[in-house]
Amino acid sequence: MKNINIKELASELNLSVSTISKALHDSHEISDKTKRLVMETAARLNYVPNPYASSLRGRKTKNIGVVIPEVADSFFSLAINGIESVAKEKGYHVLICLTHESFENEKNILKEFQGGRVDGVLMSVSGETCQSDHINDLISSGVPLIFFDRICDDVATAKITTDDFESGYKATEHLLQAGCEKIAFLSISNSLSISNKRLEGYLKAHTDYRLNVAKERIVLCTDDNAKNYAAIKALLQQSLTADGIVASVEKLTTPIYKACAELTLRIPQDVKVVCFSNLETASILNPSLTTITQPAFEMGNTAARLLFTSLEKANFDLTKESTVIPSALIIRNSTSQ
Amino acid sequence: MKNINIKELASELNLSVSTISKALHDSHEISDKTKRLVMETAARLNYVPNPYASSLRGRKTKNIGVVIPEVADSFFSLAINGIESVAKEKGYHVLICLTHESFENEKNILKEFQGGRVDGVLMSVSGETCQSDHINDLISSGVPLIFFDRICDDVATAKITTDDFESGYKATEHLLQAGCEKIAFLSISNSLSISNKRLEGYLKAHTDYRLNVAKERIVLCTDDNAKNYAAIKALLQQSLTADGIVASVEKLTTPIYKACAELTLRIPQDVKVVCFSNLETASILNPSLTTITQPAFEMGNTAARLLFTSLEKANFDLTKESTVIPSALIIRNSTSQ
DNA sequence: CTGAAAGCGCTAACAA
């Protein structure tokens, strides 16, 4: 059952190609009878139009690009669900591109997109990204791009974020109120908006509670989990130690728990832990984990919705459409009792 | 910085379009000098070819489709990593399509692919799929398709699986040896190959250990986590109860742990649990979870590699290329001590 | 070594 094209369909029906095309698009200039005939025959012969042939004629590829650092992360996989749900509704497909936190990869991906592989892009920048020419280039080449979660401040487009500063503040305040005095902050990037804002919230909470922050307790983690594990162990062993940890990213959960087990530190008695995390298993960890849970699905969904309205309405101004959706602090046993 | 096309690039250099095209493809019939000139100008003017225009001329879209039930699952997100790593190496892009365990969705996606949106497909069938015409149609329309993990037996193509029967056997045997006598099996589909083979392993272990299986302890779970939770609770409460659980799919972990907590059943003293799971957090759960861990990355990677060789070599016979990669039983505290 | 021209599958202006 070879796939048939519009020409073969036309000759099958002794109609012209353009009549077929119009009929398939339910054009008003085709009689109902012909439409029905065309539709039926198309179905019978299993005709499926080539989307890229139509895309050439100025129409759309019906593909959107999603550029993210990784998939094996609850936040991103839930965000993808949010994106996919609206893409499907709009008859679009989702091209997932992974940067693996590399700026180089990110640049290459966006460059490629300039050639017209996708109609629009949703993106969370890599941990290395601190420059935005590649993004501005893509946008000015006519491909709309919207950020979600991890943004670039100096790109003029819509940004769907969560309240990172407030969340960093809330997490830290929660630990302070639970009696911690030596709270560490685990960051994953010096350039990343989310990391910095969460850190600012952490710092502000300390200021408000008239507590000093020791620089040694602000630890930059990497993409390498073994190194992160070592860094966390070092943090918990060094002379200053720490009696509380705010981890700004989900994947640090396992190294933290393992480091504590290894050092026979009890959570929460010796160290209290709160993680930015969307892990479903947070509630069944040992002990259950206090989290800042981001509205991952909703963020992806909102970003995608916005992208489609900008694709549908010409001259829609994305600049004015940024949204902040709040995260929730969910208190569990890693910080209390 | 509007994106430039090959025509504009040609007129910029006072060369013909075909010369440009050949130069860009490093054709031997173009002088080195011209090639260099073209390359440089292309880079300077930020020329990026339109992949779909080339695809029209018989070449490839450089997109592959990945059809899976969901992304928010460690197995699938790790498998995507395995697929993406080879796609990237080959200059390909990955279109992720989610069936959400719906046969209807799956059919629509494959139908759409027949139009030429992708050059090849990697797929794990939905839990509802028990019929394979839609798959055979796609393949016979000329789009190669390879299964990974969840296969359809009656489709003649390569299948990258893990040793589901043996794993089901090993998991059950492990519980039997730990002293369980009333082991429940949580399935997710009656039609799914993996579910059935794991179940067969479970049954065979019982036969070999001369134990009867109570039908009530084989529970069909669904896509609905709330219902699963209720079903598991019912299972643990009913007169026959269960002193061991083999869960054939990762997402049942949380409902199992919660149901036990709710019923104040202790794991592993009252109920021992083993899950098919790639959760990174398995080791830090309360208690840590014994798992059958699948070679997710490797399965995706192998499937993708195979797809590309079939894309590269004409008449490559996928039928002869099925591979079974073994899973590992990782014993932790949910079944011992 | 370079260029002209046809055509991939489709859409859309323009004719009929």
Added chain:
DNA sequence: TTGTTAGCGCTTTCAG
């Protein structure tokens, strides 16, 4: 209401 034709951006014969 239907058909003819040009052309989207590119590759690829075939001529020069």
